[in-house]
Amino acid sequence: MKLRLVGWVGIVVFAIAVQAADVTERGAYAVKRAFREAVDGPAQSTVRILCDGRRVALGTIVAADGLILTKASELSGIIACHLFDGRRLEAKIVGVSEDDDLALLKINADGLPVIRWSETAPPSVGSWLATPGLENVPLSIGVVSVAPRVVPRRMPALGVIIEESDKGPVVREVLPRSGAAQAGLQPSDVITQLDGNKIATRQSLVQAIRGRRPGDRVRLSLLRGGQAMTAEVELLDMAEIANGETFQEDIGGRLSKRRTGFPLALQHDTVLQPNQCGGPIVDLEGQVVGINIARASRVASYALPAAAVKPVLERLKSGEMVSAKAAN
Numbered sequence: 290m291k292l293r294l295v296g297w298v299g300i301v302v303f304a305i306a307v308q309a310a311d312v313t314e315r316g317a318y319a320v321k322r323a324f325r326e327a328v329d330g331p332a333q334s335t336v337r338i339l340c341d342g343r344r345v346a347l348g349t350i351v352a353a354d355g356l357i358l359t360k361a362s363e364l365s366g367i368i369a370c371h372l373f374d375g376r377r378l379e380a381k382i383v384g385v386s387e388d389d390d391l392a393l394l395k396i397n398a399d400g401l402p403v404i405r406w407s408e409t410a411p412p413s414v415g416s417w418l419a420t421p422g423l424e425n426v427p428l429s430i431g432v433v434s435v436a437p438r439v440v441p442r443r444m445p446a447l448g449v450i451i452e453e454s455d456k457g458p459v460v461r462e463v464l465p466r467s468g469a470a471q472a473g474l475q476p477s478d479v480i481t482q483l484d485g486n487k488i489a490t491r492q493s494l495v496q497a498i499r500g501r502r503p504g505d506r507v508r509l510s511l512l513r514g515g516q517a518m519t520a521e522v523e524l525l526d527m528a529e530i531a532n533g534e535t536f537q538e539d540i541g542g543r544l545s546k547r548r549t550g551f552p553l554a555l556q557h558d559t560v561l562q563p564n565q566c567g568g569p570i571v572d573l574e575g576q577v578v579g580i581n582i583a584r585a586s587r588v589a590s591y592a593l594p595a596a597a598v599k600p601v602l603e604r605l606k607s608g609e610m611v612s613a614k615a616a617n
Contacts, residue, residue, distance in 0.1 A: 321426040327575045328421040333373045334404040335421045335568045338380075338394075341366035347422070347568025348394065349580060351602055353401045358602060360567035360582060361385045361392035362504060362547040370396050373423050384610040386601050389593060390547050390582055393605040404569055407576035411437050411555055411594045418557055418570050418592075420581060431559025437594050440585075442550030445503045445524035449474060451491045456512065457481055458491045467530050468523040475513065482510035498524065504546030548583040554591040555579055561590050 336348040338359050348359035348370060357370060357380065368380040380394040412418065412433050422428040448467020451458045460478040463469050480488050483497045484507055501507065503526040511518050526549070545563045557570070561584045569577040570592045579592035604610050 321430060324417075324419045324427050324430055324573075325425055327419050327571055327573050328427045329425065330402070330575050331404060331569050331571050331577060332421040332423060332425065333402045335373065335423060337371040337423060338363070338567060339369045339371060339377075340364060342369075344564045346564055346566055347581070349567070349569045349577070350401050350403055351393075352606075353399065353403055355396040355398040355401060356383070356606065357394040357396065358567070358580060358598070358605075359392055359394060360545075360547075361387070361390050362545075363563070363567070364392055368394065370394065371423070372398075372401075384605040384608065386605060386610050388550075388552055389598075389601050390551070391580070391593070391598070391601060391605070393602070404577045405575070406595045406599060407572065407578045409576075411596070412572055412578055417573055418559060418578065419573075420559055420561065420565065420570050421568065422565070428565055429559045429561060431557045431590070433555060433557050434589065435556035437553050437555045437597070440549055440551040440554045440591060443503055443529075444527040445498055445501045445505065446527035446530055447474075447498065447507075447522055448525060448530050451480075451494060453491050454479065457489055458494050464530055468525050472509075472520045472522040474509075474511070474520060474522070477513070479512040480509055481512060484508050502547060502550060503527075504548070542584070542587070544585065545583040548585045548591070551582065551591060551593065553594060553597045554582065555594050556585075556589050556591055558588055559590050560584075566590075 334350040336357055337344060338346040338348045345363040346360045348357040351358050369377050370380050371377045378396040380396045383393040383395050385392045414433050414436060416433045418431050419427040420429045448464040448469040449460045450462040452461045456479045458480050460474055460476055463474050480494060482488055488494050501524055503524055505524045507522055509520045509522055543563050545566055563584050566581045566583055568581055570579050570581050572578050577595055579594045580598055581592050583591045585591050
């Protein structure tokens with residue numbers, strides 16, 4: 290008991306010392322060590338998610354028989370989970386909650402250490418949080434900056450200005466730093482199909498995109514100089530494109546492709562990579578207060594609060610939320 294008290298007091302003293310520290314200073318190993326006790330247990334319930342061998346997210350063990358919660362929009366191809374004990378096991382998607390961007394995975398394992406959900410109210414603004422990885426120190430630490438709230442869904446956009454023509458909607462201008470620019474679209478390209486569906490007018494193109502989210506990828510069929518071709522375009526946030534905000538990834542690191550449109554999210558200032566979302570975030574007692582779900586901006590990350598995740602998890606376990614990803 291004495292050791293635990295000393296460790297907790299050490300965290301508090303260290304926290305006071307770095308409360309006003311720059312975010313980069315919080316990433317220093319010496320600072321992270323002060324939070325080792327808080328992440329010791331949760332780290333064993335954290336897994337690394339790989340798709341076709343690439344690290345795409347973290348995951349959270351929610352049942353001893355191999356159920357793992359993670360960020361859904363990052364999943365593709367062959368999925369595997371790298372466990373704390375070093376095992377790497379193939380995983381299958383059991384269900385997906387599109388609204389929350391959560392997926393439930395199943396691996397062939399038993400006796401896994403399960404996270405301990407917090408049963409108290411969400412941490413207040415100014416509270417310290419730690420993000421466990423698969424090591425004995427946290428991946429990152431941060432502070433709650435905004436209490437849980439709805440994060441509105443943003444409108445997706447190709448990043449082009451369209452005119453009507455007798456051949457169909459034609460690109461008049463490609464906006465810089467947009468998904469269309471990255472995919473190589475050019476002025477005078479005629480868009481004829483989106484994901485195999487015919488596009489005859491500007492309005493039909495707008496309607497086809499409206500049901501998507503920023504971060505989704507679409508396949509366009511085009512006519513360029515009379516020649517048919519295709520392009521895969523990532524939809525970006527319309528407001529960010531219009532305001533020229535997409536440059537922030539160049540100065541503040543990569544952002545999550547899906548970073549808006551959450552029913553309830555806690556905002557904190559932890560610096561995360563997109564592939565560090567999907568795992569637990571804990572308080573100083575090591576209790577899981579939520580699931581990190583997105584790196585949203587240079588100074589903001591989102592976590593789904595534990596109280597909001599638990600009912601979604603039960604629905605995923607029941608088989609109510611089977612999606613096309615799970616069917617595949």
